[in-house]
Amino acid sequence: MKVKMILPALTEAESPFWRPIKYSLFPPLGLATLASYLSPDDEIDLQDQHVEVLDLTDDPDLVIIQVYITNAYRAYKIADHYKSKGAYVLLGGLHVTSLPEEAAPHADSIFIGPGEETFPQFLRDFKNKVPKKVYRSGIRTLDKIPPVRRDLIKRNRYLVPNSIVVSRGCPHHCNFCYKDAFFEGGKSFYTQAVDDALTEIDRLPGRHLYFLDDHLLGNAKFASQLFEGMKGMNRVFQGAATIDSILKGNLIEKAAEAGLRSVFVGFETFDPANLKQSNKKQNLEKDYVKAVNRLHSLGIMINGSFVFGLDEDNKDVFRRTVDWGVKNSITTSTYHVLTPYPGTRLFKDMEEQGRILTRNWNLYDTRNVVYKTTNLTADELKNGYNWAYKEFYSWSNIFRSSLNHESNKHKLKHLFYSGGWKKFEPVWNFLIKTKGLNNMLPLLESILAKVNVKENKKVSDMSKISDDSILLNY
Ligand code: SF4
Numbered sequence: 001m002k003v004k005m006i007l008p009a010l011t012e013a014e015s016p017f018w019r020p021i022k023y024s025l026f027p028p029l030g031l032a033t034l035a036s037y038l039s040p041d042d043e044i045d046l047q048d049q050h051v052e053v054l055d056l057t058d059d060p061d062l063v064i065i066q067v068y069i070t071n072a073y074r075a076y077k078i079a080d081h082y083k084s085k086g087a088y089v090l091l092g093g094l095h096v097t098s099l100p101e102e103a104a105p106h107a108d109s110i111f112i113g114p115g116e117e118t119f120p121q122f123l124r125d126f127k128n129k130v131p132k133k134v135y136r137s138g139i140r141t142l143d144k145i146p147p148v149r150r151d152l153i154k155r156n157r158y159l160v161p162n163s164i165v166v167s168r169g170c171p172h173h174c175n176f177c178y179k180d181a182f183f184e185g186g187k188s189f190y191t192q193a194v195d196d197a198l199t200e201i202d203r204l205p206g207r208h209l210y211f212l213d214d215h216l217l218g219n220a221k222f223a224s225q226l227f228e229g230m231k232g233m234n235r236v237f238q239g240a241a242t243i244d245s246i247l248k249g250n251l252i253e254k255a256a257e258a259g260l261r262s263v264f265v266g267f268e269t270f271d272p273a274n275l276k277q278s279n280k281k282q283n284l285e286k287d288y289v290k291a292v293n294r295l296h297s298l299g300i301m302i303n304g305s306f307v308f309g310l311d312e313d314n315k316d317v318f319r320r321t322v323d324w325g326v327k328n329s330i331t332t333s334t335y336h337v338l339t340p341y342p343g344t345r346l347f348k349d350m351e352e353q354g355r356i357l358t359r360n361w362n363l364y365d366t367r368n369v370v371y372k373t374t375n376l377t378a379d380e381l382k383n384g385y386n387w388a389y390k391e392f393y394s395w396s397n398i399f400r401s402s403l404n405h406e407s408n409k410h411k412l413k414h415l416f417y418s419g420g421w422k423k424f425e426p427v428w429n430f431l432i433k434t435k436g437l438n439n440m441l442p443l444l445e446s447i448l449a450k451v452n453v454k455e456n457k458k459v460s461d462m463s464k465i466s467d468d469s470i471l472l473n474y
Contacts, residue, residue: 004060005031008071009049012365023050026163027153035149051157067093079106098343113137140187156438166197170214175279181343194225211239227258236448240264244282246291261448262301274310301331309338318384329404336366393422
């Protein structure tokens with residue numbers, strides 16, 4: 001059977017502000033995971049429109065398209081195209097799960113929720129010529145999932161080809177997050193067996209790994225055993241964790257020992273009322289600065305995530321957030337305009353309050369204001385968001401932030417990582433064009449090399465001053 005798997009490009013990936021490198025980081029792991037359930041005899045073509053021009057002239061038997069909110073319209077067009085050619089078309093992913101009625105007319109079958117159980121079930125039904133219109137995930141387990149079909153991934157087109165996921169979901173319930181909608185009707189957080197995860201890690205070449213799990217430290221027992229098993233593997237890795245998990249026990253030390261060198265942390269907001277509005281309990285009454293300093297002391301770089309536009313935000317929020325990030329030496333910051341994704345608690349609340357301004361999903365990219373704001377006007381929010389990015393990544397702030405670290409090695413790592421990420425676009429574009437991104441891995445690995453620091457005094461001292469003045473630390 002001829003199978004075509006497609007990740008259509010997100011709309012924002014083609015805007016004038018497109019940074020090609022941002023969309024050339026990770027291969028489409030979800031599709032490569034589903035491909036592992038297909039037969040070795042199937043002819044599979046996996047295409048990612050972020051890194052290649054889609055070939056739509058072929059005639060596959062089965063087409064599988066992964067749908068996110070901002071590629072939804074494009075995904076539907078591609079689906080219609082293949083349906084008209086007589087292919088059997090499947091749609092699945094976050095957006096299909098949120099709005100199945102919208103997706104269904106464009107597909108022969110749709111998938112609601114994760115596909116580890118439903119996709120093999122579909123394949124059996126398809127073979128027996130009795131496929132269903134809707135497949136809804138109920139049983140959730142990662143036991144005995146086959147190895148990801150990494151052979152289908154064009155490694156040289158990605159900066160981080162070794163992305164990996166060893167769990168699904170997250171134990172928390174933030175109300176702006178897709179997670180609860182996607183996992184409705186079953187478990188919303190589960191992990192692989194530790195040995196299976198270690199075997200998958202072993203399959204990956206080189207040293208560098210990027211765990212795309214929503215919360216790598218979410219199950220302390222699993223994470224602890226995983227890090228124990230990784231100790232001798234000589235890996236360097238990046239992942240995501242919550243503030244409470246960084247502050248609790250010694251899991252973060254174990255992660256650092258196993259090779260964790262940078263972590264994505266959802267700080268999101270400093271305002272307790274905003275945290276409550278977002279049901280972000282894991283951040284409430286947590287000492288952000290203590291978490292940051294703990295990471296610094298372990299030589300772990302920080303990618304901080306911040307949301308603008310929550311109801312308590314006012315005009316100061318942009319300046320305060322950028323200043324805090326610079327003063328506390330956050331290595332990279334990701335800012336978002338609050339976005340009520342359909343299917344989330346936040347969307348329901350805003351809909352009830354009549355605050356949803358548009359259902360043009362292309363605008364739901366966390367850069368546009370799609371809802372009625374409270375203390376800020378939509379323009380103030382959008383301009384403040386743009387300003388924050390510009391300001392945080394100005395050379396002067398990159399230098400200031402880097403120099404706050406104690407050791408020279410840490411200073412240099414911060415400078416190279418942050419500056420390299422944001423300031424060398426022509427180099428990234430050249431590497432993408434020449435399909436040489438993968439050659440940057442050794443450099444990335446050396447930037448992620450271990451830093452031996454006891455305590456980052458300069459940062460701690462400075463944070464104290466800044467906290468008192470802007471009341472960030474409750
Ligand atoms: S911690 Fe992150 S992944 Fe988990 S529910 Fe909140 S936003 Fe979603």
